Amino acid sequence: MTDDAIPAQNTDDAHALPLAVGDRRRGRPEPSLNDPVFHISDLDVWYGDHQAVRDVTMLIGRRQITAMIGPSGCGKSTVIRCFNRMNDLIPGARVTGKVAYHGENLYDADVDPIEVRQRIGMVFQKPNPFPKSIYDNIAYGPRVNGMKGNMDDLVEEALTGAALWDEVKDKLKHSALALSGGQQQRLCIARAIAVRPEVILMDEPCSALDPIATARIEDLMAELAADFTIVIVTHNMQQAARISDYTAFFTADVDDKGVRHGRLVEYDTTVKIFENPADQRTEDYITGRFG
Amino acid sequence: MTAGTGIRVSEPPSHPAPRKLAGPRFRPGESAFRLLLLCCLAVGIIFLGVLITYVLVEAWPRLDSRLWENFPSIRRPERAGAQSAIFGTIWVIAFTALFCLPTGIMAAIYLEEYADQNRWYNRMIELNIQNLAAVPSIIYGILGLGLLARELSLGTTVLTASLTLSLLVLPVVIIASREAIRAVPQSIRQASLALGATQWQTIWRQVLPAAVPGIATGSILALSRAIGEAAPLLLLGAVTYVAFNPEGLESAYTVLPIQIFGWISQSREEFHHLAAAGIVILLAILLLMNAAAIWLRNRFSKRW
Numbered sequence: 001m002t003d004d005a006i007p008a009q010n011t012d013d014a015h016a017l018p019l020a021v022g023d024r025r026r027g028r029p030e031p032s033l034n035d036p037v038f039h040i041s042d043l044d045v046w047y048g049d050h051q052a053v054r055d056v057t058m059l060i061g062r063r064q065i066t067a068m069i070g071p072s073g074c075g076k077s078t079v080i081r082c083f084n085r086m087n088d089l090i091p092g093a094r095v096t097g098k099v100a101y102h103g104e105n106l107y108d109a110d111v112d113p114i115e116v117r118q119r120i121g122m123v124f125q126k127p128n129p130f131p132k133s134i135y136d137n138i139a140y141g142p143r144v145n146g147m148k149g150n151m152d153d154l155v156e157e158a159l160t161g162a163a164l165w166d167e168v169k170d171k172l173k174h175s176a177l178a179l180s181g182g183q184q185q186r187l188c189i190a191r192a193i194a195v196r197p198e199v200i201l202m203d204e205p206c207s208a209l210d211p212i213a214t215a216r217i218e219d220l221m222a223e224l225a226a227d228f229t230i231v232i233v234t235h236n237m238q239q240a241a242r243i244s245d246y247t248a249f250f251t252a253d254v255d256d257k258g259v260r261h262g263r264l265v266e267y268d269t270t271v272k273i274f275e276n277p278a279d280q281r282t283e284d285y286i287t288g289r290f291g
Numbered sequence: 292m293t294a295g296t297g298i299r300v301s302e303p304p305s306h307p308a309p310r311k312l313a314g315p316r317f318r319p320g321e322s323a324f325r326l327l328l329l330c331c332l333a334v335g336i337i338f339l340g341v342l343i344t345y346v347l348v349e350a351w352p353r354l355d356s357r358l359w360e361n362f363p364s365i366r367r368p369e370r371a372g373a374q375s376a377i378f379g380t381i382w383v384i385a386f387t388a389l390f391c392l393p394t395g396i397m398a399a400i401y402l403e404e405y406a407d408q409n410r411w412y413n414r415m416i417e418l419n420i421q422n423l424a425a426v427p428s429i430i431y432g433i434l435g436l437g438l439l440a441r442e443l444s445l446g447t448t449v450l451t452a453s454l455t456l457s458l459l460v461l462p463v464v465i466i467a468s469r470e471a472i473r474a475v476p477q478s479i480r481q482a483s484l485a486l487g488a489t490q491w492q493t494i495w496r497q498v499l500p501a502a503v504p505g506i507a508t509g510s511i512l513a514l515s516r517a518i519g520e521a522a523p524l525l526l527l528g529a530v531t532y533v534a535f536n537p538e539g540l541e542s543a544y545t546v547l548p549i550q551i552f553g554w555i556s557q558s559r560e561e562f563h564h565l566a567a568a569g570i571v572i573l574l575a576i577l578l579l580m581n582a583a584a585i586w587l588r589n590r591f592s593k594r595w
Contacts, residue, residue, distance in 0.1 A: 086485060091407060118487030128478035130497060141486035144496070188482070195486055 021274045024222045024243045025065075031245035031269045035062040037199060037229045038083060042097035045078050045087065052078045053262040056097075058248060060199075065221060065230045067240035067270065070250035071285070075262020076233045079250070080201050082106075083231060084120035085113040118145055121192035125204040127184035129176035129191075134159075134168050137176045137187055141195035154194060162190035163220050182213025186220065193228070200224065202232040206239065218243050237286055240270065247273040249282045343574075349567035358568050362534045363550065368561035373569050376550035378536040379449070380518060380576065383546055386453035387460070387517050392510055394457070395464030402465070403472040404494055424462035431459040432523030440527060447528025450540040455523050460513040467509020471502040504588040511584035515577055521548035547573045 038060035045053040053075035060066050060083075068076040078087065085106060087093045099106045106116055129137050138155045147154070155172070159165040164186045168179070176187055185205060192200055202221075206214040221230055221243055234240050240247050248267040252260040266279045277283045347354075361372025406413040435455030445451045475498050483493040524546060533545040547569055554566035 084485065086481070089481070089484065091409060114487055114489055117485055122481075122485040124478065124481060124485075126478060128476070128482045130479060130482065131501060140483070140496070141488075144483075144486065144488040144492045191482075191486065 021241045021271055024218050025245065025270075028222065028225065028245070031061070031064060031271075033059045033061040033064075033246070036060060037062045037101065039100040039103070040079075040082075040098065041100070043079065043082060043099060044096045045075070045082060046092075046094040046096075047090065048092040050259060051261050054253075056264045058264060058267050060229065060231060061246065062229050063225055063227070064245040065225050065232065065243055066246045066248065067244035068231070068233045068248045068250060069235075069237055069240045069285075070262075070265075071252065072235075073260045073262070074250040074252045076248075076250045077203055078262065079264075080203055080231055080233050083199070083201055084117050084122055086117075086122060088113055118195055119197055120199040120201060121195060121197035122201045122203065123185070123188050123192055123205045126208050127181055127188050129179070129184050129187050131175070131177060133173045134176045134179070134187065135172040137191050138194045141191060145195055147195070158190040158194035159187075161193050161224070162186045163216065163223070164190055180213070182209050182216060185209060185213070185217060189217075189220065189224075193224070197228070199229040199231065202230065204233050204235060207235055214239070241274045244270045246270060249273060249277075249279075249285060251281055251285070346567050346570050346574075349564060350571045351564075353561075353564040353568040354571060358565075358572065363553075365557075368557075368559060368565060371562075371565060373547065373550050373565075373572065375533045375536055376545050376547045376569070377572060377576075379533070379544040380546045380573075382449050382537045382542075382544060383452045383456065384514060384518050386449065386540065387456040388510075388514055390453055391457035391461050391464055391513070395461050395510075395513075396468045396506060398461075399465045399468035399472055400494060400499075403469050404490065404498070420462045420465055424466060427522075428459055428520055429522045429526070431455055432526035434458070435523060436526045446541070447543065448541050449537050449544045452524055452527050452544065452546070453540075455527060456517040456520060459520065459523065460517045463513040463516065464510055467512065468502070468506045471505025471509060472498060474505060475501045500591065503591040507584045507587045507591075511580055514580060518577060518580070519548055519573070521546075521552055524549055525552075547576075 036059040038058075040060070041057045043053065043056040044051060056075075056079055068080060070076050081087045082095055082099050083101075083106075087095060095107055101116075101120070104111065130140060132140070135155055138158050139151050142149075142151065142154055156165060156169075159168060164183060167183060168174075168187075176184065179187060185208075189200070189205075206217050209217065218239065221232070224230060225245075232240075232244065246267065247270045249265045250262055251265050252262050254260055266273060266277060266282045268278070272278075273282060274286055277286065357370065358372050359374050359377055361370055362375050363373065364371040402413070402417065406416075408414065432455065435451055435458070439445045439451045439454055440447055445454075479497050479501065480493055483497045484490070488496070528543065533543060537544045551566045551569040551573070554562040554569065557563075
């Protein structure tokens with residue numbers, strides 16, 4: 001894991017990655033699920049005949065950072081893609097159970113997936129800016145959604161919100177592909193917040209970035225959590241421990257045919273998961289004995 | 292351990308030094324393979340060079356303004372020209388492009404972006420398009436004659452010729468456009484859809500602009516094939532010695548390949564020079580079209 005390379009004594013350095021639980025949560029309110037945005041119950045996901053995820057039930061709290069961790073193939077990316085119906089795009093994917101967003105099941109027949117994705121944005125593993133200018137990258141979402149108002153102000157607001165404005169304000173008409181990887185990922189976050197979603201889903205947003213860029217994104221997430229509900233899938237346990245309010249630990253059951261089915265093992269506050277997990281499998285995973 | 296620096300310095304090695312690295316070695320296999328590749332390349336280049344030189348030498352006596360100012364004549368080769376064939380070719384190719392490019396590109400969009408590849412009928416359509424690309428062009432001529440010219444009473448006109456050539460190159464346009472659309476990274480589509488864009492907005496604003504260079508290249512190859520076709524048009528009334536330019540879709544016409552064919556089959560020497568000059572004109576039009584495609588491709592791909 002990349003952040004292990006940074007010696008512990010450098011923690012006062014702004015760009016080092018401290019390892020303690022909740023370090024990037026300082027100053028944020030106590031974790032709470034009293035005001036849930038999502039109520040997921042009995043969620044099963046199938047790809048063709050293969051059941052990728054079985055029986056997931058959890059609440060996602062408003063303006064909380066919820067992390068999903070677990071070994072490869074445990075279905076955490078599959079689950080997060082149910083939250084804005086991105087799984088619809090995979091041929092053969094089928095979802096049963098409920099993903100209730102403010103009480104309304106996203107998978108009901110009368111729900112428009114386009115509107116779902118306007119309210120629930122997503123940031124992907126690999127930064128994927130459009131091959132256009134920085135300005136047009138941000139303006140694209142508001143334009144396709146038919147948002148009114150001054151586009152220049154909106155672009156500035158989104159870039160400021162993603163802590164990118166000062167770096168790019170003089171080159172808004174330049175290609176977004178000329179930015180560094182970390183800047184591109186913050187551009188993707190800016191692009192997502194430009195359509196003013198309520199929720200931002202992040203599918204391993206730092207796995208293609210170096211530790212300094214990762215630290216910037218983590219800082220940014222802590223700031224964004226004041227206004228947005230954030231769900232993040234991460235391979236990096238320390239990252240989940242540092243930034244999240246709640247942590248869900250997923251693992252994969254292997255049946256007698258060798259097929260993997262993802263399931264949610266334990267879901268609780270991050271402090272509880274990392275300091276006093278209830279399930280033996282969680283403890284084995286976070287102490288590095290497994291996975 | 293050296294004091295102060297904290298760097299461990301190892302003792303000099305006691306084992307014998309490894310064998311010295313040898314200098315560059317001659318490997319006959321490598322050179323032979325490279326030579327073979329060069330020979331294959333040379334075959335193509337030399338034949339092309341010989342062809343162009345031969346045609347230019349043949350055409351030289353007649354490569355002047357008479358060629359595009361005059362109409363064909365059987366009796367007086369010194370006053371014959373190919374104006375009607377040049378205009379005919381431009382008319383036919385322009386309408387072929389107009390018919391086959393939008394149709395082909397939209398068919399490709401459907402197959403790449405909407406069709407479910409798991410359905411048997413979509414796989415069958417795909418297979419058939421690939422087969423159609425290999426059907427000899429004379430078959431399309433027969434189809435055009437039987438269906439378009441006679442059954443639909445379109446006659447042997449510019450319209451029939453353009454439609455027939457469109458059908459002929461449509462599979463090529465579809466296949467090339469599909470390749471170009473497929474080469475657009477999936478992550479671009481996901482980014483757009485995740486922002487709440489509809490599928491059509493994603494295709495129109497992200498996928499197509501990114502695919503334009505590939506589509507342009509494929510389309511120009513397809514049109515280059517159409518411009519050189521003589522066989523299907525022989526059946527479709529592209530007669531030689533048409534002494535007027537096409538005036539509309541309903542007009543009779545001739546095209547350069549047919550005109551060249553007509554001149555070559557004459558016995559008098561002067562007509563052979565004319566045929567060569569016609570070939571030079573045809574090549575020039577082809578080069579112009581290619582240049583246009585390259586310009587279009589650069590315009591779209593250099594922006595980012």
